[in-house]
Amino acid sequence: MNKIDLVGMVAGICTTISFLPQVVKIVRTKHTRDISLPMYVIFSLGVFMWACYGFMTNSLPIILANTVTLALAFYILSAKVKYK
C-alpha cells in the first residue's frame, strides 16, 4: 500500500468510527436534545448515497465504510426521534 492509499484508509477509518462515541453517549444518557435532527436526516441520506456510489463503482472500501457509518448515523437519528 502506498502513502496516498494509507492516508485515504486512515481518513476513512476516522470518519467512520467517529460516530461510535456519539452512539455510546446516547446509549448511556438517553439525551439527544442538543443534537440536530435535520443534520442526521441529511447525513444519513448522503451516506446511503455514498454506499450506492460504492456499489455502482464496485468499490468495497466505500461500501464497507459507508454501511458502517449508515448504521451508526441511523441509530443516532432514531434515538433523536425517540428521546426528542
Added chain:
Amino acid sequence: MNKIDLVGMVAGICTTISFLPQVVKIVRTKHTRDISLPMYVIFSLGVFMWACYGFMTNSLPIILANTVTLALAFYILSAKVKYK
C-alpha cells in the same frame, strides 16, 4: 456528467451540508451537552486527512467538500469545548 458521477456529487453535497443545521442549532442555543467531544475530535482529524488525500490525488471535489466539512466540524468542536 453520467449517473454514477451524479450520485457521488449528491452524496458529497448531502454529507457536507448536513453539518450546517447542527452549527445553526448551536449558534442559536449555545447548548452542546449531548454532543460527543471524542466524535468531533476523531471526525475533524478524519476530514482533515480526507482533504490531504484530495491534495495528494489532485481531486478538487474531495478538497472542496472536505474543506467545507472541516470548517463546520471545527466550529462544532470548538463550541463543544467552549460551552461544555
